[in-house]
Amino acid sequence: MKRIIAICVASALMMGSALAQDAIKIGALYNLTGGMSSLDGPSLKGAQLAVKQINAGGGLLGKQIELIAPDGKTDQQETAKAAQRVLSEGVIAGIGQSDTTFVMAGAPLFQEKGIPFVTSGATHPELPQWVGNFMFMTPFGDDDQSFAIADYTFDKLKVKRVAVWTDNSMDFTKALSKFFIQRFKERGGEIVGEDAFMMGDTNFSAQIARLAALDPKPDAVFISAIPSEAGLSVKQIREQGIKIPIVSGDGFDTELVASVPGPELANDVYFSTHTYRGDDRPEVTKFIADYKAEYGIDPENAFAPLGYDALMLVADAVKRANSAEPAKIRDALAETKGFKAVTGEISYTRPSMVPPKPVAIVSVKGGKYAVEEIWKPKAQ
Structure with missing residues (x-):
């Protein structure tokens, strides 16, 4: 046996x-x-x-x-x-x-x-x-998605002055900001202030205070972040009564942008991301x-x-x-x-x-996501 x-x-x-x-x-x-x-x-x-x-x-x-x-x-x-x-x-x-x-x-x-x-x-x-x-x-x-959101910010949102926040701990976020700044300036826009934070930060009060004090005042803020900071930054900016558009790249393509601030605060957010929504x-x-x-x-x-x-x-x-x-x-x-x-x-x-x-441009209004347009790159 x-x-x-x-x-x-x-x-x-x-x-x-x-x-x-x-x-x-x-x-x-x-x-x-x-x-x-x-x-x-x-x-x-x-x-x-x-x-x-x-x-x-x-x-x-x-x-x-x-x-x-x-x-x-x-x-x-x-x-x-x-x-x-x-x-x-x-x-x-x-x-x-x-x-x-x-x-x-x-x-x-x-x-x-x-x-x-x-x-x-x-x-x-x-x-x-x-x-x-x-x-x-x-x-x-990142060059394509940054160019897409820069073009949309300039052409469709009619924004001429932007402040830029960057997560300085990530290669992706630093590249996103670099290419956004490049394109926005090429289009004739002005960068009126740059600020930074690090992955894992949960308090953006200092950055928000500096954003509110900028002169000339920005028409929008570009935030290059990963998801955990995306929702928090939107929530805290809106809680301080700052209502200018918030624009970003695909690090914002997360439910946290709506769920963390809640539908009353998740407004006038726009980000570039991969096409599939609304397709x-x-x-x-x-x-x-x-x-x-x-x-x-x-x-x-x-x-x-x-x-x-x-x-x-x-x-x-x-x-x-x-x-x-x-x-x-x-x-x-x-x-x-x-x-x-x-x-x-x-x-x-x-x-x-x-x-x-x-590249899809997605808006968040009242906590709801919608595709605003599709941007196409040069094949080169």
């Missing part, structure tokens, strides 16, 4: 090992707790939905996908540990992160191993150059329906479809390469043209390897 039990246990272990070997493993680096969780959580859910759909359709190369997704905890060291963990488990590719700082904590480790990494939401336009030829972007670059393309309508069927809610923000798109982008490359070899997947990714993503078509046609994608 002992021999029979031992044989059964050994057989089970061998079957488990065989099943593990038969799985195609993809790493997913996301911050499921901490300041980035309201972007990264929906993004992971989007990726998990993609995996479920692909596996239900027979998987990739006849194998099921296994998504390995440790929590980076909005901490660079934890993110690096998470990257090391998934790389040790034999992944063929990695996806993830909604912020450049956290991509830079993990993606270079993928580059060293020759494993492709596709960021779902980090937007610094120099990421592919910083990391290397195994780094790919699902979203647009009737079939890829969009199907994703929204599928997401709601899976999770019981509409996608929380544009980072949910970005996670979906990143996973589908990798799957598309695997199919075109007809291989699970990382180098061949990388080559197929680099050749991507006209990929019909939920957040817009993806083609790597620029020397920078940043896809030229449309």
Whole structure:
């Protein structure tokens, strides 16, 4: 009997090992707790939905996908540990992160191993150059989204003077402000004051006092922040009776901008983000329906479809390469043209390897989000 039990246990272990070997493993680096969780959580859910759909359709190369997704905890060291963990488990590719700082904590480790990494939401336009030829972007670059909100602020809001606040702890937020200032000045606008804060700050009273004291007074304030500071800054500015428009980039694409201030204070906020809200393309309508069927809610923000798109982008490359070899997947990714993503078509046609994608301008009025316009970049 002992021999029979031992044989059964050994057989089970061998079957488990065989099943593990038969799985195609993809790493997913996301911050499921901490300041980035309201972007990264929906993004992971989007990726998990993609995996479920692909596996239900027979998987990739006849194998099921296994998504390995440790929590980076909005901490660079934890993110690096998470990257090391998934790389040790034999992944063929990695996806993830909604912020450049956290991509830079993990993606270079993928580059060293020759494993492709596709960021779902980090937007610094120099990421592919910083990391290397195994780094790919699902979203647009910060230059495009900053130019989009700068143009909207100048042309549609009729704003001529802007104060700029920047989270000085993040590569993404510093880049966003840099490109906004560049574009707004090019359009003929004036920057009347610049101020700073750091990730994790919860009291903006000093910045608000300096904003109120500016002379000449700004017509709007541009706030470059991640979600945890986005909602707080809006709340505190409005509580002090300052009613000028607040403009930003996709760090504001979070329910916190409405929920933290509440509907009475969440007014005249405008941000640039990834297209999908208010879009009737079939890829969009199907994703929204599928997401709601899976999770019981509409996608929380544009980072949910970005996670979906990143996973589908990798799957598309695997199919075109007809291989699970990382180098061949990388080559197929680099050749991507006209990929019909939920957040817009993806083609790597620029020397920078940043896809030229449309940018949505979203307003928040009375706590309600609405798409105001779609801005399109030069393909170059």
